[in-house]
Amino acid sequence: MFINLKTQTSKQKTLYNLLLIFGLAALLCVEGYAGWRLHELSKQQEEIKTDYSNVNNITLGLFSVDQWKDDIKGIINHQVRHFEMTKQQRKDLQKEVEQIIMALINKAEGILNRPPKSLGGKLKKFAIKTFVNTDDIKAQVPAFAKKIISQADNPNNKKQLSKLALGKVAVLEQSAYVDSTLSVKDSIMNVAFKKYHVKSQDILNKKLNTSLSEIRTRMYNYSFVMLGCVIFVLLLWWLLRKRTELHVALFIMSLLFAFILLGVGLTASMLEVDARIGSLDFVLLGEHVTFKDQVLFFQSKSILDVVEVLVKQPKPDSIAVGILILVFSILFPVMKLSSTGIHLLSKKKIAENRFIKYFAFQSGKWSMADVIVIAILMVFIGLNGLLQSQLAMLDIQSEPLTIITTNNTALQPGYIIFISFVVYGLILSTILKFITPHDAH
Template sequence: MSAALMIRRGLVVLALAGAVVLGFRLVEDLGQLQRLEGDRAELRHARYGMLDTEQWTRRLSAVLAERIADFELDDRTRPRVLATLTEAIKVLIGEIERQLSLNAPPRGGDWLTQLQGTLHQQLQSRLIDFDALRAQAPRYAERLLAALEGPGTEAAIRAELLGLLTAATPTEVEHSPVLKALLERHGCAEVGACAAALERETAALRPAIDQQLGVLLGLAALIFALVAWGRARERRLDGFALGAAIAITLVLLLTALFSPMLTIEARVDRLGLEFLGESVVFTDQVLYYQSKSLFQVVEILIRAGGADLWLVALLITLFSVVFPALKLLATLVYHRAAGAPVAAPVRFFALRSGKWSMADVLVVALFMAYLGFDALVANQLDTLGATEATVLTTNGTALAPGFYLFLAFVLANLVLSSLIERGAGERRR
């Protein structure tokens, strides 16, 4: 064995060992990141914010309390209050007239009952002129407003209104069992502070994950480069080089299967509503969040039940796990046969399964789902802009490291198939 071959094999072994270690660490760190992001999304979910009636009650009550505390009868507010009191008096007069008409004796029945009804109506119309009362409503409103402007009356009214508002507003924040469990798990007392702490943890974890992903893909590329270089120099693909190529391809596949492939997040960055001249604002409201690995998707489909979902789970498992594993195994068997006849299934999986594999289709499908959901979220949330609210949306949908690992596996598989097919062609010549 030449020194160059020993050095090349040593580099391949070191790169493969580093790839295995990085694969394990990457899966662990991605799992931790997935949990942290899931907990943060739950803490910031819209069901505890802009979709919670108690949250709206507290915020609107705060605006009302501020307006009540600042309210004074002056030249600016007096016309509005006077108009409101006038309309209220007119409504009150109309209600009195309606109640009196309801208490009148019915017009049907015998002649005595009809006479009583007629006399009641005539007496009521002569004693009470409701049209005249309605015409005097502005004067009555002026007198009532003058009484309200007396010393201490405004302060008493404000105090009474604030008391009623405070009694109607919930004072204690009652967290759901899910929120309580999350706060206890992370040792937090308040939702906002806990979400901010989780965001700092995820921000600190992402650079390490990106670095591990880059190094792992670089090691895989290095191994294939060394294998291709050795094959070009020796004009053959030995068992060690093939084993190394299969091993790194398998590492890429397993790491991809246990890593999140797609992160889908629909979030309202800011929802602002004008109420009595004040802005009621909700920020960072998560509407939907999912981040799953391929195995987790299969698990969810199986748990959901139903023949159609089980069929989808079976197809995903077949074409993303079983099919690639059989291809790698058949490749190894075919190469070890060294030109001897092999079974048709082995030859098919080793040489021709690449044309039928759905791995590349799966990658494209995931990418199209990413684009389609991102556009769908933007389109649906934009409809909220038709209201009086100001809505700024952020769609955090993004491709996760599992996608790039699976794409690298697809490319590695194609390169491996090309090397095997070229070796088979040279053996035939």
């Protein structure tokens, strides 16, 4: 009877452990899927924002001669073709034209009144004085001036003037400067238009902004799903704190949740630096010239991206920093999690191994994961404040010139996940000291 009861109790424990494992495995799949989607969306967001910053880079907009050429051509064409004079302007202009014509007539009359030096000159002077009456010509000056103004205001003539002015601009730009950014801009635009199936930069910007907004919402939703899974595991620890027979299985499954947090925290973007001129508007030849979303700088990096960049640098000090981050912020947490699992599952001889025991209980003080969290936060605060102050100096609000700057620098969901891993790892370390079947000291 006693043996049967003991066997039945052992079977119940096994059944409870299996149910716990299968239940947490299903939840682990949910966290894994959410983490994978968060990782993919983070890469997609970085790619779209990189394309956006390339297309809207200030060197291809505000600093591009080709862009200015198009704007100036449009202004000249509009100013000449759509120029309309008021009655007062016509009156004032007619007076100016009359004065110019009168000055020409008086100058011609003065030349004729000079004493001729040759016989031919005397004959010309006699003929002009005989057949030309300068008083009659002067009397017709107002009519001439009016005719000239009406011809200048003729739509066909304004069209010809516009072509002439634009032709002069084209000759000037070809002889004065060759825009080196033109070929680069055409290449970037063509690739972006083909990639996103659009035909203009405005449509492209709207499409990218819409996509980024949707991606941002989905990223945070998946982040909350991952956090919800981890919180559920910790709540399960509280509910099963007295069921010691389930602690080993629960801890091993908890480690798997931690590995997923770490993987996503290391690969997803943590910090995004985005500084741009949101809007620049000024008046040129009576018309507004506007440049929008001129990107000054953009970078988005995960911890692994930072390590990769540092290690690939030619300077030894950069390589050393990259290796330190790799060892103490990535390898140490991985070794610690692995060692805790080995310590619980293995026999006492393996569990008491110095290497295993050290990484399971003592390596926390060497891990810089928590330091990285604080460092990134401090970098964000400092960099954000610096960009805000520097961009604020560019803000100008006046009638001829308006500049509005935008600082989109922000911490990304990857940072939230990495913080969650650090906190979750500390909690698991505390739990391990209470449930370990071996001496933890």
